[in-house]
Amino acid sequence: xxxxxxxxxxxxxxxxxxxxxxxxxxxxxxxxxxxxxxxxxxxxxxxxxxxxxxxxxxxxxxxxxxxxxxxxxxxxxxxxxxxxxxxxxxxxxxxxxxxxxxxxxxxxxxxxxxxxxxxxxxxxxxxxxxxxxxxxxxxxxxxxxxxxxxxxxxxxxxxxxxxxxxxxxxxxxxxxxxxxxxxxxxxxxxxxxxxxxxxxxxxxxxxxxxxxxxxxxxxxxxxxxxxxxxxxxxxxxxxxxxxxxxxxxxxxxxxxxxxxxxxxxxxxxxxxxxxxxxxxxxxxxxxxxxxxxxxxxxxxxxxxxxxxxxxxxxxxxxxxxxxxxxxxxxxxxxxxxxxxxxxxxxxxxxxxxxxxxxxxxxxxxxxxxxxxxxxxxxxxxxxxxxxxxxxxxxxxxxxxxxxxxxxxxxxxxxxxxxxxxxxxxxxxxxxxxxxxxxxxxxxxxxxxxxxxxxxxxxxxxxxxxxxxxxxxxxxx
Amino acid sequence: xxxxxxxxxxxxxxxxxxxxxxxxxxxxxxxxxxxxxxxxxxxxxxxxxxxxxxxxxxxxxxxxxxxxxxxxxxxxxxxxxxxxxxxxxxxxxxxxxxxx
Numbered sequence: 063x064x065x066x067x068x069x070x071x072x073x074x075x076x077x078x079x080x081x082x083x084x085x086x087x088x089x090x091x092x093x094x095x096x097x098x099x100x101x102x103x104x105x106x107x108x109x110x111x112x113x114x115x116x117x118x119x120x121x122x123x124x125x126x127x128x129x130x131x132x133x134x135x136x137x138x139x140x141x142x143x144x145x146x147x148x149x150x151x152x153x154x155x156x157x158x159x160x161x162x163x164x165x166x167x168x169x170x171x172x173x174x175x176x177x178x179x180x181x182x183x184x185x186x187x188x189x190x191x192x193x194x195x196x197x198x199x200x201x202x203x204x205x206x207x208x209x210x211x212x213x214x215x216x217x218x219x220x221x222x223x224x225x226x227x228x229x230x231x232x233x234x235x236x237x238x239x240x241x242x243x244x245x246x247x248x249x250x251x252x253x254x255x256x257x258x259x260x261x262x263x264x265x266x267x268x269x270x271x272x273x274x275x276x277x278x279x280x281x282x283x284x285x286x287x288x289x290x291x292x293x294x295x296x297x298x299x300x301x302x303x304x305x306x307x308x309x310x311x312x313x314x315x316x317x318x319x320x321x322x323x324x325x326x327x328x329x330x331x332x333x334x335x336x337x338x339x340x341x342x343x344x345x346x347x348x349x350x351x352x353x354x355x356x357x358x359x360x361x362x363x364x365x366x367x368x369x370x371x372x373x374x375x376x377x378x379x380x381x382x383x384x385x386x387x388x389x390x391x392x393x394x395x396x397x398x399x400x401x402x403x404x405x406x407x408x409x410x411x412x413x414x415x416x417x418x419x420x421x422x423x424x425x426x427x428x429x430x431x432x433x434x435x436x437x438x439x440x441x442x443x444x445x446x447x448x449x450x451x452x453x454x455x456x457x458x459x460x461x462x463x464x465x466x467x468x469x470x471x472x473x474x475x476x477x478x479x480x481x482x483x484x485x486x487x488x489x490x491x492x493x494x495x496x497x498x499x500x501x502x503x504x505x506x507x508x509x510x511x512x513x514x515x516x517x518x519x520x521x522x523x524x525x526x527x528x529x530x531x532x533x534x535x536x537x538x
Numbered sequence: 539x540x541x542x543x544x545x546x547x548x549x550x551x552x553x554x555x556x557x558x559x560x561x562x563x564x565x566x567x568x569x570x571x572x573x574x575x576x577x578x579x580x581x582x583x584x585x586x587x588x589x590x591x592x593x594x595x596x597x598x599x600x601x602x603x604x605x606x607x608x609x610x611x612x613x614x615x616x617x618x619x620x621x622x623x624x625x626x627x628x629x630x631x632x633x634x635x636x637x638x
Contacts, residue, residue: 163619165619166619167618167619169615169616169619170611170615261593262592262593263592263593263595276590276592302600305595305598306591306595308593308595368581370577371577371578371580371581374574374575374576374578377574377575378575385552389552392553393621394621394630394631395619395620396619396620397619398621400553400554400555401555403554405560408554408556408560409564409567411552411554412545412548412549412568413568413571413572415548415551415552416568419548426575428588429583430578431588431589431590432583432588433578433583433586435588435589436581436583436586438589438592469570470570470571471567471570471574474571486592487592487593511592511593
């Protein structure tokens with residue numbers, strides 16, 4: 063058994079809970095870890111100390127009564143989890159990382175939160191993020207920037223910045239996030255974690271504060287692939303409260319993880335191998351390709367010809383949808399008046415209002431929606447030739463706080479490898495792929511819609527071979 | 539590219555009160571992004587149908603029944619985050635009186 067309970071993976075919890083430690087001890091271990099590290103990290107906006115201690119006590123009482131395989135009934139029994147503050151939690155403050163709803167006390171909760179709780183998870187608190195999901199670094203939080211546990215002067219990635227920092231530093235065992243253009247995979251890559259962006263519609267968005275309604279997906283970050291697959295088995299599924307959720311069977315994603323990669327065809331995108339990608343990232347990506355080949359996969363080059371239009375397409379469609387979704391914050395039914403929006407939110411609202419306005423709609427929004435078809439078609443064609451696509455999750459390793467915040471456009475371009483996937487509604491998983499010095503680098507595996515099983519299998523094979531997840535931060 | 543007047547107009551449409559400084563900063567930042575977006579003009583989309591929904595889901599319906607009482611918010615809960623209420627209703631700024 064590891065020295066600290068917070069170092070355990072969810073899989074390891076199952077082996078030791080009741081026999082070696084209690085839920086209360088596990089929760090206390092995470093709370094202590096938060097106490098010790100969060101002044102430096104700023105991962106949390108709200109810690110529900112009292113709530114989780116009471117929950118843990120209840121769970122321990124239940125444990126005494128439950129016989130047999132409690133994990134069959136409650137797959138996440140006793141697991142302390144954090145939620146990005148976009149997740150509405152009944153009676154627990156929800157801010158979306160923004161000052162607008164700084165004191166919002168939700169009268170209802172998100173479907174996914176209900177599912178996680180029903181599976182036995184304990185909610186330890188709400189994590190910091192770029193306000194409303196607007197950002198790739200965590201620096202757009204209206205509160206404070208979260209730090210990267212591997213280097214406190216660098217960003218943990220965003221917008222699920224707090225969720226990533228919390229899991230990577232052991233403040234909790236898993237954390238939920240959202241991914242609209244990068245926001246689970248990028249922080250996962252920057253913090254040496256496994257992060258899933260599911261297929262659009264795989265997981266219910268009900269109760270999760272909307273950013274761009276045709277792009278938002280509900281994902282999560284964990285240390286290992288098994289843990290990640292376990293959680294998706296809980297969160298996925300049709301929800302009558304989310305009309306965009308898809309009525310497709312949810313498999314047990316952990317069941318067939320150990321599949322050989324023999325014969326798997328993996329594509330590497332010609333248009334991604336460009337100048338401007340950090341040399342260290344290129345090296346790590348190439349080593350990952352070799353590893354996958356050694357595991358039996360064949361790797362070939364594919365083309366996504368409309369890649370260079372993806373960012374422009376994204377930055378028309380998403381702000382347009384953002385401007386619509388943020389219109390509900392009227393300062394009347396909840397929240398402060400609209401002047402309290404942060405700069406990035408105001409920028410995106412303005413951009414979106416412009417691109418949707420009369421006289422401009424055709425030139426911008428409609429045009430971008432047509433380009434969206436072309437980008438999606440590129441992927442569909444590629445998947446006729448290959449089973450999966452491999453790409454770096456970021457063109458650079460984690461950058462320094464303040465390095466990119468001068469130019470909004472520069473910040474937007476750091477999403478070049480990740481946001482086309484959201485345009486097409488595809489699933490993708492980030493898996494740790496190596497380090498540049500102390501700094502984690504991740505690769506993403508991308509698949510056709512609803513191919514999460516396949517993604518996890520490939521990620522699991524890669525993880526088993528490379529074991530990068532074992533390397534913790536040496537600074538915190 | 540974008541005049542201050544245009545930016546002020548957009549801000550009004552979006553119901554976003556902006557300070558003078560914000561007006562100037564956003565003018566240049568928005569102009570930069572809009573300039574970048576022009577690249578889409580390179581793409582011929584004449585015969586392309588737009589994508590608004592990536593998984594092809596259409597017309598999702600439910601039975602025409604009232605939602606269960608437990609699923610609706612109690613009035614006091616619906617009002618509890620409001621800036622001004624009269625106990626049963628949200629209080630809103632007057633729409634008709636101030637000639638806008």
